[in-house]
Amino acid sequence: xxxxxxxxxxxxxxxxxxxxxxxxxxxxxxxxxxxxxxxxxxxxxxxxxxxxxxxxxxxxxxxxxxxxxxxxxxxxxxxxxxxxxxxxxxxxxxxxxxxxxxxxxxxxxxxxxxxxxxxxxxxxxxxxxxxxxxxxxxxxxxxxxxxxxxxxxxxxxxxxxxxxxxxxxxxxxxxxxxxxxxxxxxxxxxxxxxxxxxxxxxxxxxxxxxxxxxxxxxxxxxxxxxxxx
Amino acid sequence: xxxxxxxxxxxxxxxxxxxxxxxxxxxxxxxxxxxxxxxxxxxxxxxxxxxxxxxxxxxxxxxxxxxxxxxxxxxxxxxxxxxxxxxxxxxxxxxxxxxxxxxxxxxxxxxxxxxxxxxxxxxxxxxxxxxxxxxxxxxxxxxxxxxxxxxxxxxxxxxxxxxxxxxxxxxxxxxxxxxxxxxxxxxxxxxxxxxxxxxxxxxxxxxxxxxxxxxxxxxxxxxxxxxxx
DNA sequence: TCATCAACGGTACTGAGTACCGTCTCAAAG
DNA sequence: CTTTGAGACGGTACTCAGTACCGTTGATGA
Numbered sequence: 001x002x003x004x005x006x007x008x009x010x011x012x013x014x015x016x017x018x019x020x021x022x023x024x025x026x027x028x029x030x031x032x033x034x035x036x037x038x039x040x041x042x043x044x045x046x047x048x049x050x051x052x053x054x055x056x057x058x059x060x061x062x063x064x065x066x067x068x069x070x071x072x073x074x075x076x077x078x079x080x081x082x083x084x085x086x087x088x089x090x091x092x093x094x095x096x097x098x099x100x101x102x103x104x105x106x107x108x109x110x111x112x113x114x115x116x117x118x119x120x121x122x123x124x125x126x127x128x129x130x131x132x133x134x135x136x137x138x139x140x141x142x143x144x145x146x147x148x149x150x151x152x153x154x155x156x157x158x159x160x161x162x163x164x165x166x167x168x169x170x171x172x173x174x175x176x177x178x179x180x181x182x183x184x185x186x187x188x189x190x191x192x193x194x195x196x197x198x199x200x201x202x203x204x205x206x207x208x209x210x211x212x213x214x215x216x217x218x219x220x221x222x223x224x225x226x227x228x229x
Numbered sequence: 230x231x232x233x234x235x236x237x238x239x240x241x242x243x244x245x246x247x248x249x250x251x252x253x254x255x256x257x258x259x260x261x262x263x264x265x266x267x268x269x270x271x272x273x274x275x276x277x278x279x280x281x282x283x284x285x286x287x288x289x290x291x292x293x294x295x296x297x298x299x300x301x302x303x304x305x306x307x308x309x310x311x312x313x314x315x316x317x318x319x320x321x322x323x324x325x326x327x328x329x330x331x332x333x334x335x336x337x338x339x340x341x342x343x344x345x346x347x348x349x350x351x352x353x354x355x356x357x358x359x360x361x362x363x364x365x366x367x368x369x370x371x372x373x374x375x376x377x378x379x380x381x382x383x384x385x386x387x388x389x390x391x392x393x394x395x396x397x398x399x400x401x402x403x404x405x406x407x408x409x410x411x412x413x414x415x416x417x418x419x420x421x422x423x424x425x426x427x428x429x430x431x432x433x434x435x436x437x438x439x440x441x442x443x444x445x446x447x448x449x450x451x452x453x454x455x456x457x458x
Numbered sequence: 459t460c461a462t463c464a465a466c467g468g469t470a471c472t473g474a475g476t477a478c479c480g481t482c483t484c485a486a487a488g
Numbered sequence: 489c490t491t492t493g494a495g496a497c498g499g500t501a502c503t504c505a506g507t508a509c510c511g512t513t514g515a516t517g518a
Binding site: 112113114116117120139140142143144146147149150151153154155157158162174178181182185186 | 383
């Protein structure tokens with residue numbers, strides 16, 4: 001039974017020292033010394049002092065990219081909603097480690113900014129995927145892709161942070177519910193594209209007027225196929 | 230007619246050198262020397278090398294905060310949509326400077342991350358404002374606030390980036406249109422709260438069925454005031 | 459036994475950011 | 489006119505992150 005690997009010892013030492021003295025008060029020298037390793041070895045395993053806390057964002061990003069590339073969902077938004085679950089599951093899999101990281105990022109501005117930048121990369125990936133999938137270079141479509149990507153990311157982060165704070169017992173169920181909420185925000189426009197569509201778009205209304213008084217207008221709507229507003 | 234202030238000379242020197250050699254290839258010493266000032270003076274005016282590019286995010290954030298605090302709009306989302314225009318107008322007011330900054334942030338990862346972190350602070354402000362305004366501690370409301378804030382920020386960034394890239398002739402009109410799109414995503418639930426409401430919510434629908442066949446269901450809707458879905 | 463290769467340690471360097479101190483100028487107060 | 493105090497600036501010296509380079513060790517296999 002050999003000692004834990006250098007990378008693990010360094011990470012353990014780093015978290016321990018961050019807890020004891022705080023992030024800024026801990027130098028890379030301190031971490032290496034605590035781990036019984038040299039400073040050079042630290043940077044061989046982690047690109048930066050921050051990276052010891054965020055180990056595998058790159059790997060996870062690739063995982064998401066692959067998932068999206070091989071996904072076969074009915075809409076881009078569903079595909080992205082599905083892919084983002086991987087991120088949540090990854091954090092949950094980390095368990096206590098993720099919570100310790102959250103405690104740090106909550107206090108240290110530098111780390112918080114780094115975390116936010118990582119999230120932005122996911123969001124960008126989502127946006128590009130959705131835009132490609134729609135294949136519509138319109139300005140409106142572009143904005144829509146941006147809004148969708150932002151909503152998925154926001155919903156995910158919302159659930160993730162709740163779980164990190166210990167406010168969520170079943171984050172997987174919550175993220176599914178949150179994604180349904182996002183899907184409700186963006187009713188699928190597919191059904192409107194053709195002329196001979198089968199689907200029906202249902203709209204509820206309430207008014208002070210008697211229903212019969214509205215019938216002429218309703219009849220015109222149905223006959224002309226015009227959409228008000 | 231005196232020389233321009235130290236802060237301005239430093240910023241000019243910084244942008245010039247960033248253009249000539251690139252951001253990483255320029256040291257603070259270089260900037261100070263070009264400006265005919267000492268290194269210490271640079272850090273007296275700008276907290277960091279990055280800060281010389283992003284001068285007044287803090288001030289702008291306060292401006293937004295004030296605007297929100299004194300706003301009297303019908304809904305939180307409208308108030309935020311209004312406030313975010315200030316950000317856009319600020320960038321437009323900067324003109325060419327904003328575009329030079331964009332050129333830099335597009336190339337240098339460090340600067341891009343910093344810019345993203347700034348945007349996140351606006352988004353956080355929006356989220357907190359909306360959550361406070363709603364005064365509903367429910368999980369669903371919290372998620373909704375998060376989605377709203379993210380959507381407003383995303384819509385704003387979309388228009389801003391288009392303008393920065395020179396793709397938008399009238400960014401103010403575009404941001405107004407984008408905000409209308411965001412408002413459409415979140416239909417106001419205000420009208421549903423009371424019993425004796427006056428307003429009418431209109432919904433259009435289309436179906437293969439004959440209108441008369443739907444009448445019974447419609448009558449029930451109107452009478453019971455129930456909401457389908 | 460020898461060659462190879464990977465992991466590690468050490469030294470020295472660059473550059474950002476901080477602390478501290480000294481200088482100069484200008485303006486108000488004496 | 490002199491003094492005092494404040495503000496802007498310059499310089500030196502320091503800490504620490506991150507990089508480059510080189511030398512050492514140790515295991516493995518031909």
